[in-house]
Amino acid sequence: MSDSKKYFIARICSLLKLPANSLSANENEISAFLPLHELPLIVKRLCQMEEARCVFIGATDDRKNSKSFGLQYLFSIDKESLLILLRSKVPDHSLKFPSIAVQVAAAAAFEQEIWEFFGITPEGHPNLKNLLLHEDWPSETFPLRKDFDPHQKIKRVEKKSSNFLQVTGEGVFEIPVGPVHAGIIEPGHFRFSVAGEPVIHLEIQLGFTHKGIEKLAEGKTVLEAAALAERISGDASFAHSMAFCQAVEKIAKVTVPKKAQVLRVIFSEMERLYNHLGDIAGIATDVGFSFGAAQMLRLRELILQKNDRFTGHRLLRGVNIPGGVLCDLTAEIKNELRSFLNLLLDQYAPVEHLYFETDSLMDRIEGTGIVLEKVVRDLTGVGPVARASNVKIDLRQDFPYADYPNLKFEVAFRKEGDVAARMLVKMAEFKEAVSIIFQALDHLTDEPLVVNIQSLPEGSALGWAESARGEIFHWLRIGRDGKVERLKIKSPSFSNWRILPWAVQGNIVPDFPLINKSFNLSYSGNDR
Amino acid sequence: MFEIIKINLKTGRATIPIQAKNKEEFSVVGNELKNKIKQLLGGRSLHIRQIDAGSCNGCELEISALSNPIYDIERFGIHFVASPRHADVLLVTGPITRQMEPALIKTYEATPEPRIVIATGDCAINCGVYANSYAVSGPLNTIIPVDVNIPGCPPSPTAILQALLSILDRLPKK
Numbered sequence: 143m144s145d146s147k148k149y150f151i152a153r154i155c156s157l158l159k160l161p162a163n164s165l166s167a168n169e170n171e172i173s174a175f176l177p178l179h180e181l182p183l184i185v186k187r188l189c190q191m192e193e194a195r196c197v198f199i200g201a202t203d204d205r206k207n208s209k210s211f212g213l214q215y216l217f218s219i220d221k222e223s224l225l226i227l228l229r230s231k232v233p234d235h236s237l238k239f240p241s242i243a244v245q246v247a248a249a250a251a252f253e254q255e256i257w258e259f260f261g262i263t264p265e266g267h268p269n270l271k272n273l274l275l276h277e278d279w280p281s282e283t284f285p286l287r288k289d290f291d292p293h294q295k296i297k298r299v300e301k302k303s304s305n306f307l308q309v310t311g312e313g314v315f316e317i318p319v320g321p322v323h324a325g326i327i328e329p330g331h332f333r334f335s336v337a338g339e340p341v342i343h344l345e346i347q348l349g350f351t352h353k354g355i356e357k358l359a360e361g362k363t364v365l366e367a368a369a370l371a372e373r374i375s376g377d378a379s380f381a382h383s384m385a386f387c388q389a390v391e392k393i394a395k396v397t398v399p400k401k402a403q404v405l406r407v408i409f410s411e412m413e414r415l416y417n418h419l420g421d422i423a424g425i426a427t428d429v430g431f432s433f434g435a436a437q438m439l440r441l442r443e444l445i446l447q448k449n450d451r452f453t454g455h456r457l458l459r460g461v462n463i464p465g466g467v468l469c470d471l472t473a474e475i476k477n478e479l480r481s482f483l484n485l486l487l488d489q490y491a492p493v494e495h496l497y498f499e500t501d502s503l504m505d506r507i508e509g510t511g512i513v514l515e516k517v518v519r520d521l522t523g524v525g526p527v528a529r530a531s532n533v534k535i536d537l538r539q540d541f542p543y544a545d546y547p548n549l550k551f552e553v554a555f556r557k558e559g560d561v562a563a564r565m566l567v568k569m570a571e572f573k574e575a576v577s578i579i580f581q582a583l584d585h586l587t588d589e590p591l592v593v594n595i596q597s598l599p600e601g602s603a604l605g606w607a608e609s610a611r612g613e614i615f616h617w618l619r620i621g622r623d624g625k626v627e628r629l630k631i632k633s634p635s636f637s638n639w640r641i642l643p644w645a646v647q648g649n650i651v652p653d654f655p656l657i658n659k660s661f662n663l664s665y666s667g668n669d670r
Numbered sequence: 671m672f673e674i675i676k677i678n679l680k681t682g683r684a685t686i687p688i689q690a691k692n693k694e695e696f697s698v699v700g701n702e703l704k705n706k707i708k709q710l711l712g713g714r715s716l717h718i719r720q721i722d723a724g725s726c727n728g729c730e731l732e733i734s735a736l737s738n739p740i741y742d743i744e745r746f747g748i749h750f751v752a753s754p755r756h757a758d759v760l761l762v763t764g765p766i767t768r769q770m771e772p773a774l775i776k777t778y779e780a781t782p783e784p785r786i787v788i789a790t791g792d793c794a795i796n797c798g799v800y801a802n803s804y805a806v807s808g809p810l811n812t813i814i815p816v817d818v819n820i821p822g823c824p825p826s827p828t829a830i831l832q833a834l835l836s837i838l839d840r841l842p843k844k
């Protein structure tokens with residue numbers, strides 16, 4: 143560890159009133175307990191003076207053991223590769239905690255979620271309303287409390303008044319869209335307030351695909367929960383399962399064999415490849431450039447077919463398990479993969495070139511849907527959306543896991559923040575991903591694929607992975623019985639959905655599909 | 671541009687050919703389907719409305735793959751439409767979350783008879799890994815009548831096409 147980092151960590155530790163050496167074994171996580179009343183000030187200092195970024199806020203129902211609810215605040219100081227987990231307690235007779243949403247805008251949605259699912263109130267929250275549960279949800283029914291039966295049927299109550307912010311004024315009208323959309327996409331409800339063509343304000347209601355995954359995971363074995371983790375968001379099956387498995391492995395204190403780590407890199411980059419091609423194609427589709435889209439979609443399908451051939455599943459499900467992976471690449475397959483990647487690059491390059499030459503495409507996407515860097519920082523956007531607005535964060539580089547520390551790659555980023563920038567970032571990442579797979583293939587050794595996890599001790603840990611959409615965090619707590627006691631899932635879409643309305647503002651309604659496509663958010667990942 | 675044309679010429683047709691020997695193959699199924707659609711609908715194409723009732727988006731991914739140049743489902747006379755009012759078939763995915771149930775029922779009611787309902791993916795059939803959740807009202811057949819099930823998590827594009835074939839017998843002849 144460098145001296146400057148040591149000094150930095152000493153400073154953080156003194157801010158948190160910790161002994162100077164309280165860094166956990168893997169050297170990038172600090173954890174501290176703070177009484178509730180000290181939280182706001184310390185958080186403010188962390189965010190304003192140390193450039194900490196609020197990754198998520200979670201809660202636990204510990205009333206049985208300690209007559210209180212637990213809170214977990216995860217912050218990341220990206221430039222120093224440091225994660226800070228602050229823990230606190232809300233006594234069960236007060237059911238209140240101080241909101242930090244006024245200082246830290248990104249905290250607002252997490253606090254709403256805690257209020258909605260645990261029934262503890264963030265005092266001073268500027269905009270406390272339902273986030274995922276709809277208006278016909280009965281009051282005083284909090285799904286993540288331990289005394290809530292996960293299998294019950296919830297009755298529908300009479301709808302409360304609608305939650306939407308309304309814009310009024312001469313010539314302003316509202317366009318409602320969804321939840322069932324025109325295309326083959328997931329459900330969500332949008333309300334555009336427009337005056338003429340430009341959008342003044344966009345309200346988004348999600349939660350339609352809420353399946354109670356966090357609750358369902360409770361009481362399950364880690365193997366059962368791993369199957370759930372793969373089904374949080376279908377096109378990020380591998381990334382979610384990787385984040386989950388890494389959390390389990392940390393609790394079990396096992397090191398996954400090198401070979402499995404390399405394979406995990408290969409498969410997660412394959413996932414990135416097909417996702418990015420799909421997104422790049424989607425942009426072309428939405429501007430009516432179907433020739434380009436068809437070319438990209440053809441290549442994408444080839445990748446899905448290779449996934450199927452190598453692992454038996456097009457979306458790479460059933461490949462990852464806690465302790466390693468279940469699927470090896472034989473020498474023959476390795477060669478096949480190499481020549482496939484060469485073919486992919488060869489055929490991709492001219493299509494990319496064609497994109498740049500097509501004015502009807504580039505004119506539509508340049509300057510459209512601009513996201514300011516400040517918006518990304520305040521709302522802690524992640525993934526290509528952040529990187530296209532000059533916020534260079536990537537877990538593969540900042541908090542490397544699996545075999546990433548041994549690989550060379552550039553993190554692509556742009557400054558413009560428009561639809562074009564997001565597409566260009568994905569194009570660059572596509573090529574980097576191919577290069578990463580090539581390198582990783584050379585790192586494959588003859589080792590076992592899995593380490594056995596005999597029994598799981600009580601404890602909690604964080605697991606993470608950079609999916610095609612951005613960072614995924616899983617905070618897992620295992621109970622005394624070796625089963626899941628709590629699983630907090632932070633999907634990349636959860637942050638990026640809050641940014642979309644800012645990207646749309648001032649743009650014309652017909653550009654909305656295009657801007658939305660350039661974000662390509664997961665509804666299911668957000669709603670869980 | 672010429673680069674791509676060169677590659678395309680070298681690659682040949684990406685789309686799976688219509689005449690193929692193997693019974694399992696996509697194109698055989700597709701071809702049969704095309705003939706049936708012609709016979710039954712008198713030259714009209716089959717219109718499908720897809721509804722995501724809380725899926726993980728894996729099923730959507732495979733349904734959209736049907737339209738890529740390799741499967742190119744439109745050549746068999748199958749068309750995805752934007753409105754339920756234009757649909758012959760509803761292709762429903764997901765475990766039917768409590769919060770999508772009302773929208774699903776409204777969409778079903780907006781579809782003209784005879785509306786054929788296909789439960790697509792394990793979730794729609796039996797709620798899959800999300801079974802017994804407080805947030806789930808499904809499976810689909812407890813909410814609206816289902817004509818065909820397509821198992822799989824997610825079902826492959828070929829499996830979806832095969833299921834479409836099997837429902838054609840239920841459409842009234844024109």
Ligand code: SF4
Pocket residue numbers: 373376724725726727728729763764765790791792793794798822823824825
């Ligand atoms: S069947 Fe599988 S792929 Fe389809 S929605 Fe359910 S979990 Fe996702």
